[in-house]
Amino acid sequence: MEDTRCSPYHNCKRVSRLQQRRDHWKAGQRQGAEKWKPRMRFLVDGMLGGLARWLRILGQDVRYDANTKDNELLRIAHEKNMILLTRDEELYHRAIARKIPSALVLGETEEERLAQLASTFGVSLNVNMAETKCPECGSDLKETPKSDVGVEVPQTSLNLYDQFWKCTDQNCGKVYWVGRHWNRIRQTLEEAKKRASLEK
DSSP states (O other): OEEEETTTTTTEEEHHHHHHHHHHHHHHHHHHHHHGHHHHHHHTTTTTTHHHHHHHHOEEEEOOTOOOHHHHHHHHHHTTTTTTEEOOHHHHHHHHTTTEEEEOOOOSSSSHHHHHHHHHHHHSSOOOOTTTTTTTTTOEEEEEGGGGTTHHHOHHHHHHOOOOOEEEEETTEEEEEEOTTHHHHHHHHHHHHHHHHHOO
């Protein structure tokens, strides 16, 4: 379904259903953004696994399980006071009806999705390794001496880099370092920042 809008400065134009959804999202979500900003904890649905990893890299507290059912997501979000992030319109409206803070994530790319959350909830798009969570499981990372990560890290990376961070969850224990792949991470975040500035 489409509608038509006019303004004194622009020609009449058709507004797609996607734009209507964006307008609804902006009106509904920005009202509670400041309330949640100091203690944000995100619950991410199964369609947004990539976004969950990005938010953890940015130091956000994120819970993600690809197999969690909708009713369980609603229960967890309500009981744990978490912000539900979803691509599912029906789930989003169910959350809003129950007064559960939620965002309908509209973007098709990670840059668009990160920009939306930066605009809505004030998520910082800068990486601080002192705050970064394990992208895999969401646990804290701890800076670890090079001598203690030899088994988990390729020799070429050990030769090139000096700083390493290890997941504090013993069941995970993954090791991270700022390598060449960080160029791609920086590019994604810079593009997200540009998009976020346009949404203000």
